[in-house]
Amino acid sequence: MATTRIVVPATAKKGQIIEIKTLVQHPMITGHGRDNVGKPIPRDIINAFVVTYGGEKVFRADLFPGVAANPFFAFSTIATVTGEIVFTWTDDQGVETVEKRQLTVI
Amino acid sequence: MTTKQHPLRPLTRRPVLAGLASLAALSGVRLAHAADSGPEQLARGIAEITKGATVLPGRVKLELPELAENGNSVSMTIVVESPQSAADHVRTIHVISEKNPIADVVKFHIGPRAGRARVQSSIRLADTQRVVALAEMSDGRFWSGEASVIVALAACIDAG
Numbered sequence: 257m258a259t260t261r262i263v264v265p266a267t268a269k270k271g272q273i274i275e276i277k278t279l280v281q282h283p284m285i286t287g288h289g290r291d292n293v294g295k296p297i298p299r300d301i302i303n304a305f306v307v308t309y310g311g312e313k314v315f316r317a318d319l320f321p322g323v324a325a326n327p328f329f330a331f332s333t334i335a336t337v338t339g340e341i342v343f344t345w346t347d348d349q350g351v352e353t354v355e356k357r358q359l360t361v362i
Numbered sequence: 363m364t365t366k367q368h369p370l371r372p373l374t375r376r377p378v379l380a381g382l383a384s385l386a387a388l389s390g391v392r393l394a395h396a397a398d399s400g401p402e403q404l405a406r407g408i409a410e411i412t413k414g415a416t417v418l419p420g421r422v423k424l425e426l427p428e429l430a431e432n433g434n435s436v437s438m439t440i441v442v443e444s445p446q447s448a449a450d451h452v453r454t455i456h457v458i459s460e461k462n463p464i465a466d467v468v469k470f471h472i473g474p475r476a477g478r479a480r481v482q483s484s485i486r487l488a489d490t491q492r493v494v495a496l497a498e499m500s501d502g503r504f505w506s507g508e509a510s511v512i513v514a515l516a517a518c519i520d521a522g
Contacts, residue, residue, distance in 0.1 A: 273477035273478055277482075286463070286486075288463050309475075312475070314472075314473070314475045314476065315470070315471070315472060315476065316470075316471040317468060317469065317470050317471070317483075318466075318468065318469040318471075319468055320464050320466045320467055320468060321463070321464060321486070322457075322459060322462050322464060322466070322467035322468065322485055322486050323467065323468050323483065323484070323485055323486070324434060324435035324436070324483075324484040324485055324486050325434070325435070327483070327484070328482070328483055328484050329470075329481065329482065329483050330481065330482035330483075331470070331472065331476065331480075331481050331482075332476050332477050332478055332480060333475055333476055333477065334475055334476070334477040336475075
């Protein structure tokens with residue numbers, strides 16, 4: 257589990273477009289580098305970021321080594337129903353970081 | 363019979379040929395590398411995504427700084443003109459680089475539930491280069507936008 261920062265409003269009006277910002281702590285090792293004895297450093301990046309809202313997928317990003325360390329994303333979704341927004345980051349080791357936020361639609 | 367070589371003797375044919383051969387080999391390596399990066403990489407990266415579909419310029423605004431002091435983290439905003447309705451929306455936004463070791467940088471899968479086609483992220487740029495954003499629409503068409511970035515300090519692709 258990596259440290260994350262998520263900005264999402266707690267409440268929104270039905271039909272309102274809300275902006276979501278997320279940051280996850282990860283070195284995003286490209287796999288192109290070598291260590292001080294010339295041994296290649298294996299790639300270790302977050303390769304997928306999925307966001308579901310009320311159980312439905314609303315955003316997905318496929319990441320490559322070209323994404324900066326500590327991947328940041330900002331995107332939007334329409335507030336439809338009161339429900340849970342679930343954020344899942346998966347890295348090359350298969351480690352999943354999951355965070356949840358409740359959105360109340362008024 | 364055996365001719366003793368004088369240290370300052372002019373170049374003979376054999377070492378010259380050997381030298382030329384190694385030069386050719388070296389330049390061959392250079393050429394192979396050049397073919398992997400640059401406009402060809404960009405064209406190939408786009409072709410792999412579009413699979414031959416035509417790419418229309420416009421509708422996509424790729425915002426990157428003109429000058430990036432540090433290529434390790436360059437903030438990027440992409441806005442696509444789209445009603446983002448069930449009938450007409452952006453499905454995926456692909457970001458392709460001209461000179462990074464890998465052409466693909468990131469892909470954003472959005473849909474009508476996004477409400478608008480606007481995403482932000484931070485990317486790495488290995489060199490001064492062009493970056494292209496391709497918007498794959500629900501009707502299968504592609505729109506594109508691009509930006510050129512001068513990178514002062516390249517992303518350290520050699521370390522980490």
